[in-house]
Amino acid sequence: MMKGKKTFSWAAISLGVIFLAVRLIVNVDTAYSDRHISQQELAFKDKAVEMMNIDTDKAKPAYMRDVYDGDTSKLSPDVRYQCSAALKALALDGTHRNGDFMPLFFIEGNDKVSIALKHNDGTLTLAEFDISEKNPLKTNQIVKEEE
Structure with a gap:
């Protein structure tokens, strides 16, 4: 009887330790990926700023995870x-297509x-929106060939 309890206790403790180790690894990986900006994203940001003459003192870049992940975003829910x-x-309206x-x-x-899009055909689009009202209103759109 005592041997059965020891085996059960040992198995339960081992499973608990394994579960916690896996949980810790998954959380660290998730936290890292939430803050990680890929080299492609940085290169695209630099190219968009250069080609579209975006003043980064006024306009602050935000990535998809900033808009769609409320847990890590520093943007207000309204924005x-x-x-x-x-x-x-x-x-x-067909400006943002699959494969962009x-x-x-x-x-x-x-x-x-302003939303910058890089299309498969080698063009970049910058669409500007007024978001001060209930629904965003497109005010301008610029399309340029990638250099």
Whole structure:
């Protein structure tokens, strides 16, 4: 009887330790990936800033995870919603298509967002939206060939 209890206790403790170790590894990996910006994203940001003459003192870049992940985002829920709605508008009008590189948002305060898109055909699009009202309103769109 005593041997059965020892085996059960040993197995339970071992499983608990393994579970905690796996849980810790998964959490560390998730935390790292949430803060990690890929080299491709950085290169695209630099290219968009250069080609579209974006003033990064006024417009702060935000990535997809900043808009769609409320747990790690420093953006207000209203700005996140407006950015999401603006991107949806680009998808509905055909500007944002399947196969485009991950969109990049440039946010100016609480009233303007510009969304940079890199298309498969080698063009870059910068769509500007007024987000001061209930629904985002597209105010300008610039398309340039990638250099």
